[in-house]
Amino acid sequence: MNRNTEYPIDWSWHDAQGFGRLVNVSGTMTSLGGSIATERVARATAAAMPRFARIHEMQARASEVIARLTGAEAGFLTASASAGITLAVAGCITGMDPARAEALPMDPGPRRHVAVQMGHLCEYGAPVSQAIALAGAGVRIVGQSTLAKDYQLEAALDETCAAALYVVSHHVVDYGMIPLETFIEIAHARGVPVIVDAASEYDLTGLLARGADIAIYSGHKFLGGPTSGIVAGARDLVRAAYLQNIGIGRGMKIGKESIAGAIAAMEQWMERDHEAVRAEETRALQMWQAAIADLPGITPIRIPDPTGNPLERLQVWIDPGVAGASAAQFAEAFGRNDPPLVIRGHEVEKGYLQLDPCNLMQGQAELVRDALVKVLSDGAAAAARIDPRAALAAARNGGTQAYLDWPG
Known part of the structure; x- marks a missing residue:
């Protein structure tokens, strides 16, 4: 993957600051900064600072x-x-x-x-x-x-x-x-x-x-x-x-x-045009689902948000005996991708992981599609080499572990 030109994604801020690139498909997570502000919000925030x-x-x-x-x-x-x-x-x-x-x-x-x-x-x-x-x-x-x-x-x-x-x-x-x-x-x-x-x-x-x-x-x-x-x-x-x-x-x-x-x-x-936003999220979900639907041991299903929010996520069920690795191992493998995909892995012990499209930036839906295919098919052997117990522990305890390990 050509990190600079294959996808129309602006990584200049991350690179200039020396921060790791990442693609957020886990949702509105505080540990990733919550969400993405528009230019309108950013301008309003900045305008108040020198006054x-x-x-x-x-x-x-x-x-x-x-x-x-x-x-x-x-x-x-x-x-x-x-x-x-x-x-x-x-x-x-x-x-x-x-x-x-x-x-x-x-x-x-x-x-x-x-x-x-x-x-x-x-x-x-x-x-x-x-x-x-x-x-x-x-x-x-x-x-x-x-x-x-x-x-x-x-x-x-x-x-x-x-x-x-x-x-x-x-x-x-x-x-x-x-x-x-x-x-x-x-x-x-x-x-x-x-x-x-x-x-x-x-x-x-x-x-x-x-x-x-x-x-x-x-x-x-x-x-x-x-x-x-x-x-x-x-x-x-x-x-x-x-x-x-x-x-x-x-x-x-x-x-x-x-x-x-x-x-x-x-x-x-x-x-906000909520219907237009929802349509773009649905487009990404449909694209991802179609891209991996035929992979062995992989069953992608669109599911509604459990609290009634008007959004869906892609729940990817993984049969480790067929796919070659567990949901926890694949979750860790996505985190090792270039750039890393931060997926929704809070229930990987149940045999699935989830993808949330609500925080995608321009060009990232296609990047995620290709990374899904790459990791779940060609990357299965590499995922299988990840310690399954460590992968499960990382998914369950990763938030706390980051504080224990700080400064990195």
Whole structure:
């Protein structure tokens, strides 16, 4: 493969900075930078940097845009969706009392628990439980890992419970959990507000419309903004969460450049031709599927996103006895390709890997097609030589291992 001319891809930034090239077919992953910003968003971000601005004034503007984007009464921007969880929980504990906000996390007071279904206590790069604990709150687990019952949630929502958290993510158990509408109904009957973690979701209006008090989104995943989190919802709870910037939120603050870029990204999202974007993603999926459909031991199937986002991925089932290597070994082999393909390998132990087209740059769909054929056919022998246990461990533990190995 001619690295410079075969595909119309601009690698100049990576090469000039000495950073490794890569093609992201894993989705909106924080470890890869979240998403790709457009020139419009990049210009808005850069334009703010050489200027002073009143942060509260910019946040007020952001609140107006968030309200239009989500249907919320108000909103603000913070460092990340994870920070948004912590601040929303803290706001439910303290209300608008600045002294109580300053007392966190050491002294949250008696009303300090957050009810969460056990199946929603996922790991998204860090534990959900830790985002709650950073506010000084205690996690009150509801049900078991595969089944939560209404009466168990009711029992958890006593006078010491400040909030209930509901997680919408492919990371969580997708069966046996209390449905969102029922979860909200039970919590509201006990006077407990519901926070929904929807960091990587397309649906920016439905969760609040269905009764959630606060919905939290990532600004740098599907929206394609700078690193940021969006906290949207009822005005009193949003104000209480924003108040936490005088306390634990200080370390989670967002700068003028990211506020400006996030505003531009949100406005762009409301003007986006979503059908055209989806059509291009579908074209890539169809091309990839056709390219590898006849390879021995390989079964590519298009599957919908498990949380209902309007997108599909290519799930590639691999029969190691026929294909010559396991899904984990092929996932590692894709990472050794030139340039590396970062695939979605979080469930390779089940015998498949996934390809997500939502973050492709110009020319990369064709590059991925050719790399798929190369690695899954001609590269099968090389993949078979990869230690299968090490490949599986890398797929499962790679995110943590990168921190253990740093600096590289």
